[in-house]
Amino acid sequence: MITVCxxxxxxxxxQEKFRMLYETYRGLMFYVAEKILNNPQDAEDAxxxxxxxxxxxLHKVETVPSSxxxxxxxxxxxRKALNLRKVRRDDLPLEESQLSGLxxxxxxxxGLASAMAKLPAAFRQALMLRYNCGFSVKETAQLMQVxxxxxxxxxxxxxxQLRQILEKEGIVL
Amino acid sequence: xxxxxxFSDEQLCxxxxxxxxxxxxxxxxxxxxxxxxSEEFKTxxxxxxxxxxxxxxxxxxxxxxxAACLAAVLTVGVWLSVDVSAREEVVDWWAGITDRSYFGxxxxxxxxxxxxxxxxxxxxxxxxxxxxxxxxxxxxxTYDSSDERFPPFQITYAEEAGAIGVExxxxxxxxxxxxxxxxxxxxTPNDPSMCKTLVYSTQTHSFSIAFYFxxxxxxxxxxxMILQEDTESLLPVCIPTWVPDGYYRYIxxxxxxxxxxxxxxxxxxxxxxxxxxxxxxxxSCKRAEGQNEKTGKTVQVNGNPAVLAAAVGGxxxxxxxxxxxxxxxxxxxxxxxxxxxxxxxx
Numbered sequence: 001m002i003t004v005c006x007x008x009x010x011x012x013x014x015q016e017k018f019r020m021l022y023e024t025y026r027g028l029m030f031y032v033a034e035k036i037l038n039n040p041q042d043a044e045d046a047x048x049x050x051x052x053x054x055x056x057x058l059h060k061v062e063t064v065p066s067s068x069x070x071x072x073x074x075x076x077x078x079r080k081a082l083n084l085r086k087v088r089r090d091d092l093p094l095e096e097s098q099l100s101g102l103x104x105x106x107x108x109x110x111g112l113a114s115a116m117a118k119l120p121a122a123f124r125q126a127l128m129l130r131y132n133c134g135f136s137v138k139e140t141a142q143l144m145q146v147x148x149x150x151x152x153x154x155x156x157x158x159x160x161q162l163r164q165i166l167e168k169e170g171i172v173l
Numbered sequence: 174x175x176x177x178x179x180f181s182d183e184q185l186c187x188x189x190x191x192x193x194x195x196x197x198x199x200x201x202x203x204x205x206x207x208x209x210x211s212e213e214f215k216t217x218x219x220x221x222x223x224x225x226x227x228x229x230x231x232x233x234x235x236x237x238x239x240a241a242c243l244a245a246v247l248t249v250g251v252w253l254s255v256d257v258s259a260r261e262e263v264v265d266w267w268a269g270i271t272d273r274s275y276f277g278x279x280x281x282x283x284x285x286x287x288x289x290x291x292x293x294x295x296x297x298x299x300x301x302x303x304x305x306x307x308x309x310x311x312x313x314x315t316y317d318s319s320d321e322r323f324p325p326f327q328i329t330y331a332e333e334a335g336a337i338g339v340e341x342x343x344x345x346x347x348x349x350x351x352x353x354x355x356x357x358x359x360x361t362p363n364d365p366s367m368c369k370t371l372v373y374s375t376q377t378h379s380f381s382i383a384f385y386f387x388x389x390x391x392x393x394x395x396x397x398m399i400l401q402e403d404t405e406s407l408l409p410v411c412i413p414t415w416v417p418d419g420y421y422r423y424i425x426x427x428x429x430x431x432x433x434x435x436x437x438x439x440x441x442x443x444x445x446x447x448x449x450x451x452x453x454x455x456x457s458c459k460r461a462e463g464q465n466e467k468t469g470k471t472v473q474v475n476g477n478p479a480v481l482a483a484a485v486g487g488x489x490x491x492x493x494x495x496x497x498x499x500x501x502x503x504x505x506x507x508x509x510x511x512x513x514x515x516x517x518x519x
Binding site: 104120134160 | 200206298
């Protein structure tokens with residue numbers, strides 16, 4: 001599979017980068033997807049979609065073995081898994097943890113980070129791609145497969161919700 | 174005055190870094206994960222990549238042609254800018270061409286007053302490939318799939334009930350009233366190479382989708398058509414993206430300067446007759462105006478507190494907030510379903 005997958009990449013350098021990324025993260029990607037979908041077959045589908053999305057945006061990856069790349073790979077896989085979960089909605093109702101994606105507990109005293117961890121997955125993913133992975137709004141939109149306007153709106157709403165959480169919890173930055 | 178929660182990019186970057194660390198902490202290290210992917214996975218991946226590869230080749234050919242055209246335009250541009258007589262000849266030639274009706278035709282633009290609608294739900298990996306092409310009061314947008322799981326499809330809408338119909342006859346295909354008490358019409362051509370058409374006519378709007386995939390996807394896309402978000406300054410647009418099976422949107426979105434309302438009814442077998450009165454739900458959202466204490470039982474929506482109470486006039490009322498919007502759902506079914514609808518609100 002890897003041979004075929006790398007064929008879509010333009011240069012030998014990119015092919016090597018993708019090969020390394022695939023070999024480094026495929027297991028983790030499956031773990032993330034399986035945690036959300038709770039079904040190995042669906043998890044493989046999500047990994048497959050995530051790999052395609054990553055291959056199309058490989059130029060955005062600078063160094064493969066890095067925390068930034070790992071965060072990017074995890075977010076894309078999480079997003080694909082959650083999307084797949086929505087499409088295959090004829091299963092049992094989603095549990096809260098599945099709706100909000102991967103669990104991330106941040107101590108309350110860390111204020112903004114704690115609020116960010118409590119955001120719904122779509123909002124958190126947008127903020128993480130933009131502010132943790134350092135992608136522009138346009139790049140974030142491409143990765144989330146939405147228009148730039150929608151990505152901008154999602155980021156705005158995510159910040160609105162952050163404000164709401166902070167206000168509700170009486171946290172002053 | 175600066176908002177006390179007006180975050181700087183530095184603050185957001187710092188917070189995102191902490192969240193990332195927290196997320197990584199609950200995940201195993203990449204080298205600790207191993208999974209033997211199935212043969213099906215490999216086969217499907219290969220099929221998808223082959224298609225993508227083909228696209229890449231087409232893209233390369235296109236970009237090379239575009240580069241050649243650009244070079245030609247630049248060359249001609251330089252020549253015309255230095256040679257006055259050549260420029261005059263070209264201007265005359267172009268004027269002659271544009272006098273002809275075909276080239277003289279202007280593209281109709283979407284009037285400012287006409288709202289733009291977008292699907293609130295799309296199948297995974299599909300996206301709008303074109304902007305709205307506005308013609309005879311109808312707007313048409315083409316959608317495509319980034320991984321080719323879904324063939325391209327087109328959505329057309331008009332702000333007029335019954336403005337969009339299906340052009341066909343009984344010999345070329347079949348027509349059936351679909352799910353909607355006569356409001357939704359599905360046309361399936363006899364020739365499978367022709368696309369199917371689903372028309373959804375509300376009391377105020379008409380929507381249609383031309384498609385090749387399963388009917389249920391088309392139905393769900395049309396049910397979730399919403400106003401484009403650039404109208405948000407005028408009204409809150411925040412809709413549930415999940416609709417329980419068997420329910421359909423009874424009328425087009427209704428809004429005034431403060432609120433936005435959608436009403437759903439349960440489909441019945443009595444097509445065209447009065448909708449069942451006891452099986453419905455009404456979703457509404459408006460901008461929250463100050464602290465407004467709600468009384469009732471506290472439940473959770475997306476981890477945030479929501480209030481469940483009896484609705485005036487029957488049914489139950491669930492109230493929750495999304496950002497600066499206050500949303501409510503009047504419903505007649507179980508709380509679990511209502512919460513699922515509420516949690517799908519984006």
